[in-house]
Amino acid sequence: MAELIVNTGALLQNYRRYADAGQVIPILKGNGYGLGAQPLRDLLARQGVTLFACATPEEALALAQPETDLLLLCCVHELPLLRALLQRRVILSVESLAQAQAIDALHMDARVHLAVDSGFGRFGFLPEQTEEMKRVFALDNLRVQGIFSHFRGAAAAPEQFARFSRVLLELDGYPVGLRHIAATRTADVPQYRLDAVRIGSGLTGCCGGTPAAVLEAEKPETLHRACELLRNLDNYQRITEDAYGYGQQRLQETLGLDDEAIYELDGYMDFEKYGQDCMENDCVTKTEFGLLRRLDPPFPEQTQGQQMFQ
Secondary structure (H helix, E strand, O other): OOOOOOOHHHHHHHHHHHHOOOEEEEEOHHHHHOOOHHHHHHHHHOOOOOEEEEOOHHHHHHHOEOOEEEEEOOOOOOHHHHHHHHHOOOEEEEOOHHHHHHHHOOOOOEEEEEEEOOOOOOOOEOOOOHHHHHHHOOOOOEEEEEEEOOOOOOOOHHHHHHHHHHHHHHOOOOOOOEEEOOOHHHOOOHHHHOOEEEEOHHHHOOOOHHHHHHHHHHOOOOHHHHHHHHHOHHHEEEEOOOHHHHHHHHHHHHHOOOHHHHHHHEOOEOHHHHHHHHHHHOOOEEEOOEEEEEOOOOOOOOOHHHOOOO
16 A cells, blocks of 8 residues: 655744744645645644634634634625624635624624735735725624734735735724735745735745646645645646747647737737737636636636636
8 A cells, every 4th residue: 555654843943933933824635735634734743833723614614623723714605604704713704894794694603804906816805895895893792802814826916915005005003913924935924924924835845836836726625635736746737828829839839820820919909908808718727826728628607706807
């Protein structure tokens, strides 16, 4: 029988690389990036970690325990699921005043982090909705313990950080709690660290590129599955171009055109729109490490709430 061994010493060294500069929120999604979410949580809890995070309600319900806090990094609106999460003392992410009011109406002493959409487009209050954010603090059965956002990528980080900083300035005087926006790829930029950084793939020593994007998108349940994925990286394409560039690339692939022909078509064809359509048809998915396409088979078609182009 094949045996996979996790080098906990190397894992802890990876953790300390970030923890030496301040608080780390370890991300346990995708079964701890294939390392085993519960063993990973227990290992880091022995290092003094008290706050972890995960990506889905299913992960939260499986991983919540009294000894540590767990932040759910997606927004839930279904009342039965909210009740179940609050019964397990999961910290919720809030993206709107209406959602916060619904949670408050449950009278379950909820703890929440405010989610701000600074430009990623996944979920969150828009930066101009600070007046609605302020009203959340007045709700009786809800305690704000943090505020966060997601970077779309390293290139977009300066503009997004400026937007997030303006939100924090507008909320000056309100007890926003733990402020966090940086993740693995941006954690080494001092100004982005704020009060904490969220580290997931960085714990494995895989700090970016296609391998990290694949692990995030596929969410392997076991380390064996994670190794299989990493041996098959040729089946994935990490997209570094914008929609315009992707449209040009896909047209070249489809029609067998050379660069000169594509250049001649510029001005006659809307490559931006064609690229967006191709991304949707190819089921390109967003990850913390950029856009990712799986060649065979493609990723499942995304639901309305997951679509990149809304």
